[in-house]
Amino acid sequence: MTMIRDNNWLLSSKGEKRGYIQPQLLHELWFHTGTSCNLRCPFCLEGSKPGDNRLEFITLEDARTFIDEAVELGVEKFSFTGGEPFVNPHFISILDYALNFKPCLVLTNATEPLINQFARVIPLSDKPNALNFRISLDHPDPHKHDESRGKGNFQKALDTMGRLYREGFGVSIARLMLAGEDNVTVDKAYAPYFRTAGVPVDITIIKFPELHKPDSRPDVPEITESCMTTYLSTSQRDGFMCNYSKMIVKQKGKCGVYACTLVDDDGSYNLGRTLTVAMSERVMLKHHRCYSCFAYGASCSEGNCKESGEEGLISA
């Protein structure tokens, strides 16, 4: 597939060469399971809500092709985001298939869609690869969490996290990062809740800043080629998600391979129909969320966050 893009893709508004990433090895493959969600959070960076179909449900048939290709390319991990993945009626079959090959990570709000299917989830602990859940707990204050997610949902998510951990699954959390906050203090404030849930107090906490809604156009600095080499080292550039991961997205009945988990609202980032083609495509840093990666050293990948010690973003 030849993608036709205008000069905007290559040049900044001032005509300077845009910064870019040339992908290397496919380490992690993400699937967007669809933007339908049982909740309607005002800050959702995917704009997800009940019945939303901006991004459609992927099916097992859709996913199988990419899982098989990714395994051939040497992928080390599969990750799934939404929407709420457990709202997708095909999701558990997809997970069951993917777990035959590599460890999997699922981003979930840990409420009814997952709770109601627990009997189908528990047997996945017997699969040959590990299954980890990243649960959204926005603030270490149940009232603040419930203001956006609905009354009682902090406790529900916490209970589900404890139950998953007791069944042998790995758990971590994702939270909102507020401007000017003291990261360490906020992280520590979760400890009493983790103790109550019976999970280790040092589980991974992924933080994400304001990323703005899909199709928004916030005014952020543009990243030029010279910014990338002047301000970042080679290893920092290698840490960009678009270097080592891709995401499968379904729209209008067709799947495409997007550059990363953060840019599914701009068709320029649909890099092709196969992973092999997509991995050969240079990714220009034109999207406003690219600035977050540049400024915060962001990554959705837990493995990468741990290795680099940098702040991480999430995508659901």
Ligand code: SF4
């Ligand atoms: S948002 Fe980040 S990971 Fe995605 S294409 Fe831009 S720089 Fe790369």
